[in-house]
């Protein structure tokens with residue numbers, strides 16, 4: 069791809085020269101902000117007509133013209149896409165980017181590794197960028213199932229393998245919220261100095277019996293962290309997202325920290341967890357958009373913390389880069405495992421409705437969705453019209469939801485957030501939902517998310533691969549009856565997610581007046597011959613633009 073400055077056509081040059089005072093106009097400084105013209109692309113706008121255009125003009129932080137050639141001025145920077153595929157910046161409508169940013173050590177995402185060797189190369193590449201002695205970590209978001217191709221048995225790397233790949237840095241790899249984990253020799257020495265048991269093969273036991281050794285290891289690493297580290301971690305998480313074409317995250321918080329050894333990778337201290345993000349935002353340093361739901365889990369039926377939030381904060385507030393949206397993915401009094409309509413949940417949910425806030429609840433088990441939707445219906449019916457209908461409450465994950473309950477939720481004005489990457493790395497024939505096809509056919513608002521980065525990868529292309537093929541990381545077709553075509557699937561990660569942010573007029577598609585967020589892809593997602601199903605997983609962004617700013621890649625390297 070080439071970029072051209074000052075690309076005046078002869079006609080416009082002649083027109084300018086013919087004007088009195090033309091010399092002064094040419095010397096005048098260009099207006100601040102972007103003036104970018106992308107030409108010769110296959111630009112999939114994902115608008116209502118599914119238009120594909122060859123050019124798009126960005127002025128400031130918005131799309132100014134889509135299709136047609138507005139003609140560059142002397143201030144326009146022209147980027148020749150040379151036939152590349154462009155899509156709207158992807159929106160992840162439910163993830164945990166804040167938690168990822170707070171991880172101790174230098175985080176490495178292992179979700180794309182498809183062998184132990186590839187995982188080791190990814191770790192070594194990170195280590196090569198850092199002074200010896202810095203911690204290299206990967207906590208959550210990956211699974212042994214994709215680290216060993218079949219017929220091999222899924223496993224983690226060993227101490228010897230980690231030593232060989234990363235000899236000069238301590239390494240810590242942990243699965244999910246609470247392990248198990250593995251370390252190398254340098255890490256083993258550190259953990260043993262803190263009385264944490266490490267096996268001869270580097271293994272550190274995990275599990276939900278707390279405190280387990282891997283949770284203690286995590287705490288020991290967190291104790292090393294500074295505020296600067298948290299800002300750097302947050303930026304690193306966003307850089308990785310931008311490399312995948314992701315431009316917006318709807319964060320769903322973390323479990324409120326208890327201050328006990330039971331706190332795992334998904335716990336955060338609500339009083340300080342957002343400080344790094346806020347500092348970056350104030351400095352104009354965010355490179356992705358972030359929307360926030362606040363997660364509440366208290367058991368007191370009077371839900372004092374939630375009440376204080378609703379009385380003293382403002383929903384749907386902030387700016388285009390960082391906004392508070394609502395309450396989620398828990399409202400009150402719920403366990404992360406099985407959702408029950410406790411008095412705290414019922415009361416908290418009612419308070420959220422009365423305050424007119426957005427609400428999102430996570431539904432995982434075969435009964436959660438019934439508990440939640442029936443409860444929402446009770447509250448809706450007790451309120452004056454229009455009840456909760458305008459509030460766009462969202463059921464998240466919903467692997468087992470039935471058409472009957474989809475229709476009930478639709479009547480309540482709700483939507484369903486579905487995920488793919490989680491099933492990709494750990495799905496089975498029995499654990500294979502959500503039923504994508506049924507949900508899309510029902511007409512209810514449906515949008516996609518990763519639910520990364522504890523149990524699930526962030527990479528949206530892994531999730532899209534699962535939606536399109538129904539196959540997990542082991543290559544087993546586990547959801548073949550509920551797949552979607554590629555265009556419909558990508559719509560769930562772009563235009564359809566505008567509704568979930570309550571910003572469908574501003575984000576999700578490439579249309580005049582919307583935020584100038586897009587990704588230039590390294591291969592054509594829409595062409596099944598050029599990009600066979602398996603290669604969907606390999607798609608990366610060559611150039612990612614957020615609000616007219618290039619946040620990943622270089623135009624001259626396209």
Ligand SMILES: [Zn+2]
Nearest residue numbers: 162320397519
């Ligand atoms: Zn979640």
